[in-house]
Amino acid sequence: MLSSERVAELVARATQAREHAYAPYSAFPVGAALLLDSGEIVTGANVENASYGLSLCAERAAVVRAVAQGARRYVAIAVVGPKELDLAPCGACRQFIAEFGLDIEVITLRSGQPTTRTMRELLPDAFDAESLP
Ligand code: THU
Numbered sequence: 001m002l003s004s005e006r007v008a009e010l011v012a013r014a015t016q017a018r019e020h021a022y023a024p025y026s027a028f029p030v031g032a033a034l035l036l037d038s039g040e041i042v043t044g045a046n047v048e049n050a051s052y053g054l055s056l057c058a059e060r061a062a063v064v065r066a067v068a069q070g071a072r073r074y075v076a077i078a079v080v081g082p083k084e085l086d087l088a089p090c091g092a093c094r095q096f097i098a099e100f101g102l103d104i105e106v107i108t109l110r111s112g113q114p115t116t117r118t119m120r121e122l123l124p125d126a127f128d129a130e131s132l133p
Pocket of ligand 1: 023026028029030045046047048055056057058059079087088089090093
């Protein structure tokens with residue numbers, strides 16, 4: 001269970017990271033802050049492309065950065081969109097985050113207030129690698 005201070009810190013870091021979003025096509029900047037089990041926070045922002053389908057969400061940008069620095073155990077991720085709009089990770093990001101654990105807590109704003117749900121709640125009946133032959 002995350003402390004309210006930790007939640008506030010993650011939302012603040014996600015909001016800062018949003019400044020670096022590259023979103024010229026949607027004008028919808030998003031920032032994410034991923035809390036590693038070490039206590040370190042790794043941030044991400046959405047990165048769009050002229051070939052729209054290539055656009056990368058902030059959540060996946062944060063996870064990719066963390067994996068690339070050797071970190072695979074995560075406690076939580078906060079996601080903040082433009083202004084204080086309600087936002088929830090897209091389906092692709094849910095599957096991407098779930099790869100690293102269904103106990104990861106996902107913090108999003110609801111009417112401006114941080115709300116925490118687990119990946120298990122956001123992606124019920126998730127596909128997992130144990131189903132693979
Ligand atoms: N986006 C994110 O970065 N995270 C989300 O949770 C939802 C959507 C991005 C993708 C695209 O660059 C822009 O927001 C509009 O969909």
